[in-house]
Amino acid sequence: MACVVDIPLVEPSPPGPVQPSVLKLIREDIGCVRQRDPAARSHLETILTYPGIHAVIWYRIANRLWTGGWRFPARLLSWFGRFASNVDIHPGARIGRRFFIDHGACVVIGETAEIGDDVTLYHGVTLGGTSWFPGKRHPTLEDRVVVGAGAKILGPITVGAGSRVGANSVVIDSTPPDVTVVGIPARVVRPQLSHRRVVGRIDLDHHLMPDPVGDAIAVLLDRVEFLEARLTHMQRRARDAGTPTTQRPNGTMPQSPMESDNG
Incomplete structure (x- = not known):
């Protein structure tokens, strides 16, 4: 007599997203340059003369070595990329597609930094950590973020999608999406959706920043004028x-008639 045993069937887990090849990522990195830099005239010129592209190419290869378990070769290749391009990107950082470093020089990206798609950095940007302990200690930049020259983004914070960081700002707190932050420490100076939208393209007008100090002085001047x-x-x-209304010799105002009667 046959014995029938019910065996629970385990459904196979759905396959994860297919990771693009290194060559495809590099092609996208090179192709996005002409959309964000009018000085780029051809792909050949971009490949040969843009240190930001050189740094990203070395990073893409080193990152595949890092994720494949080849840690020392990855660090060695990363060091060579830093020596050749003056851009220091840790091979463990996670960087999305169409990443562009304009005027690539003195850019530092830490090990646990995460960068989304279509992000643009200018020279002198630092994505640094604020802790000696292992784990997440570097910032996360979501999609379409633009970071101006010399800005420092420190700690395990998140810069929201579509936000812009003004030049030389120091960002130490997370920001909502679609805002502009400037200052030391950086503060939101434009509310959501208030800056100009560029349909189908990334808004690179990071120089169109308000002057919070000038605005405060203008308010004070208006108040002084009103009081005068x-x-x-x-x-x-x-x-x-x-x-x-004339003053006495000792600098005090004369008494009013009511005060004189009471006196």
């Missing part, structure tokens, strides 16, 4: 009412 006008109006009313 109010004081002039009160003096005119007192003069029309016959109340003396």
